[in-house]
Amino acid sequence: MCLQGAPRLWLALACLALSAAVTAQDAPAPASSTATPPLAIPLAKARAAAPHEASAPDAWGGVRTGNEPTLSDRVASYRIDAELDAARHSVKGSEQLSWRNRSQHPVNRIYLHLYLNAFQNEGSTFFTERSLFAAHGHSRAETTPAKGEWGWIDLTGVQQGNAALKWSFVHPDDGPATDQTVVAIDLAEPVPPGGTLTLDIDFVSQLPRVIERTGWWGNFNLVAQWFPKIGVLELPGERGATQAQWNVHEFHFNSEFYADFGSYDVRLTVPSDYTVGAVGAQQGEPSEQNGKTTYHFLQHDVHDFAWVAAKGFRTLEGSWQGPGSPSVAVRVIYPPEYIATAQPVLKATLDSLTYFSDTLGPYPYRTVTAVVPPFNADEAGGMEYPTFFTVEGDKAIDKGTMDQWNIDFVTIHEFGHGYFYGLLASNEFEEPMLDEGINEYWDDRMLRERGQRVLAPGSWLRRAGITPSMEAFAFERLDAGLAHPFDPLGQNSWDRYSTSSYGTVYSRTATAMHDLEERLGKDTMAQAMREYYLRWHFRHPSAADLRATLIDVSGNARAVDEVFDQFVYGTVRIDDRVVTIDTSRVLPEAGSWVKNGQRTELTDDDRYEQVAKAEDAWKKSHPDTGRTKPGAFPIRSTVTVVREGAAVPQILRVTFAGGSHVDVRWDDDRRWARFVFTGDTAAVSAELDPEQKVLLDDDKLNDSRTTKAYPSASRRWTADLAALLQSLYACLVTL
Structure with a gap:
């Protein structure tokens, strides 16, 4: 049977607790x-x-084999x-x-x-x-x-x-x-x-x-x-x-x-x-x-x-x-x-x-x-x-x-x-x-x-x-x-x-x-x-x-x-979401270190001076790179994801400045996880289920996050919402 009424809102109820009778x-x-x-x-x-x-x-x-009479x-x-x-x-x-x-x-x-x-x-x-x-x-x-x-x-x-x-x-x-x-x-x-x-x-x-x-x-x-x-x-x-x-x-x-x-x-x-x-x-x-x-x-x-x-x-x-x-x-x-x-x-x-x-x-x-x-x-x-x-x-x-x-x-x-x-x-x-x-x-x-x-x-x-x-x-x-x-x-x-x-x-x-x-x-x-x-x-x-x-x-x-x-047999809910994208430069670390058998110490001031010199040298040697490279030091990007419901296998796609991306599989029962990426460019977006394979996820809107706001995204969702409402209103009449 095809349920009529949209979006096919149908009823059911527990069987009535009325006394049995014949x-x-x-x-x-x-x-x-x-x-x-x-x-x-x-x-x-x-x-x-x-x-x-x-x-x-x-x-x-x-099994009916087709050879029966x-x-x-x-x-x-x-x-x-x-x-x-x-x-x-x-x-x-x-x-x-x-x-x-x-x-x-x-x-x-x-x-x-x-x-x-x-x-x-x-x-x-x-x-x-x-x-x-x-x-x-x-x-x-x-x-x-x-x-x-x-x-x-x-x-x-x-x-x-x-x-x-x-x-x-x-x-x-x-x-x-x-x-x-x-x-x-x-x-x-x-x-x-x-x-x-x-x-x-x-x-x-x-x-x-x-x-x-x-x-x-x-x-x-x-x-x-x-x-x-x-x-x-x-x-x-x-x-x-x-x-x-x-x-x-x-x-x-x-x-x-x-x-x-x-x-x-x-x-x-x-x-x-x-x-x-x-x-x-x-x-x-x-x-x-x-x-x-x-x-x-x-x-x-x-x-x-x-x-x-x-x-x-x-x-x-x-x-x-x-x-x-x-x-x-x-x-x-x-x-x-x-x-x-x-x-x-x-x-x-x-x-x-x-x-x-x-x-x-x-x-x-x-x-x-x-x-x-x-x-x-x-x-x-x-x-x-x-x-x-x-x-x-x-x-x-x-x-x-x-x-x-x-x-x-x-x-x-x-x-x-x-x-x-x-x-x-x-x-x-x-x-x-x-x-x-x-x-x-x-x-x-x-x-x-x-x-x-x-x-x-x-x-x-x-x-x-x-x-x-x-x-x-x-x-x-x-x-x-x-x-x-x-x-x-x-x-x-x-x-x-x-x-x-x-x-x-x-x-x-x-x-x-x-x-x-x-x-x-x-x-x-x-x-x-x-x-x-x-x-x-x-x-x-x-x-x-x-x-x-x-x-x-x-x-x-x-x-x-x-x-x-x-x-x-169950009634689980699925809702995985991207919570944060954090980026930072991987700079020299202050403290006391042993190098080549000798103990040396790097203070915060020393580190500041070392970083400044390295950045100046890098800019001189890379005059035409613009903003596609971060500088003399690599970038660490940390993406945090959270599970609000049941665990299901997910792909996390992290996209970096310049357009490259990395896919990692989140296939365990952790309620939350952090994925760390170190490279020449910073992560600019992260998206769970980029190929839309997990449609049971309750809220697909929180599956992705960017480091910058993009007005085009809101415009797209507004248009899609309008289309959806039109479809649902039509179903109310036609289904």
Whole structure:
């Protein structure tokens, strides 16, 4: 997902300390009253976050080599028939869920996500957290639904064979008792180890007026998080699990999703004058009857399904082919008012297919669909599903402007989720950095490699011939919360200090990976990320698995461990600064000395006379040197540097009169250090990190110092600040 609001100030908060409760809801009575007590398979901990221990080599069935009969280990598959009531913005569905028990234990109870219940009232975990988070900063979804604008999902029947099952709402994260986003279902017959469960589920989904990620506006319907979806049964050695456990968190305000791979065979019936797009490939021609059209979509080896049905929308088609990939049909669905957006979105999608396939691994699916939501449905934009994502629209896009950069970045970002959320399928509840953060890092690499910089907006600047810009990574660090990093990057999505702290999942992760890249080398980092994808696509890696891969490929455990300990699992601050530059002549030293076996004494007066004579003689012998040489005696320059935070390797560049410079490495854990240089000229400036490799440094302005004031520097910073403010103001409007 792309955070909207700039600089992507997002919220998160610690999970509410409300008492856990289970609210039972009776379903139709089961055919038999005999029930086997559920096995004691626990739920993942309410505050679970990024594990420290790497997964077992055979986790999730081991590395997918490409020689298996299917791309993924298909655990949970769905056949769904759904019909949209366009007037009510509701969907009536029947679902057949097939789920395989991967564990060594019989399973008597399963858990389903009912995500749309996050939008049914203000008693949900989503709304309860949102109301508290509002006190800690900007929230993406700030509207309160009016009458008829709430959303929910009702189970109308769940059957296992001929047995009607009961269900009850549970609260794995100790959320409010009124939350109904997770439901437990007790089975009539247990699922044996290796066995397959088949459930027939009837449901009705009422879409909300677009609040966040999903919903309707006018004749536009983005149907996402809309069907009952089974949680993930993790096994020992998978993502830090030490025993079989159900990973099925509530729908938090900031959290997104986590699910098993499987197949989705979905038939969608909508009014015939609606444009439809969905996850996967359309099967055959749609059938029409009585003013309604039924579309059939099929996609194997994915873990979610979303679709759009909108009246009056248009489409733009394209295609792509790359080494190791099938021919890919690319489609942009957009409202007429945003026609200017369609072509840039198509091009950015095609470019992304090339870059991600070349750098990580071939794109394995046959379709990509990008949806541009209409005006007033912006909160449906910037969201991702397998082979299907939403972007943002604009009525006019000038090339070489911030508007174009924004459209390109959001498109690249949402497509990139197809790899980090889609193919790698990390747990977005517990480890959002693995998707949002690592994806943001790879997006910035793509922008850097195509030479696309963040441009300051404003036609008045362009008319004046001024186009301030900065690299994407430099822009990221401005929003990375480097001064007060309250939460580790590896924290889960909801236990966050503030809205801003969650936002740093994007920017601080990208900045941390940039700095790690500088320590390992760009080529090594590229090789490591490709290996990470090769090992873990279709397998659900953890942050510990990413760390292990980086160490294996780079061989530099020290650098990798430092970054992970300091930022993924810790909250350190970095701020190194140059404090002083002191210069002095190296003059004869007064005192009693033994020279050639004889003791002599040099008084201060003697020294003064000796220095004066030497200087006079030197000037006579160097009449044309001007001020480039200090005189008869060498110059000692002492540069003092201080660490206000964690120790990181730094380069100190000291520049001397005449233009020469010396680089020294500060690579120890001293809180301060003095570096002494003796030569013919005096030091005139000193700068830490001259090549801007340590972007995690909170204050880059104190990284350098000169012995003289240069007005041009202040003028430059003033211009850069103006450009930055323009960029940030533009983001407030556009992101």
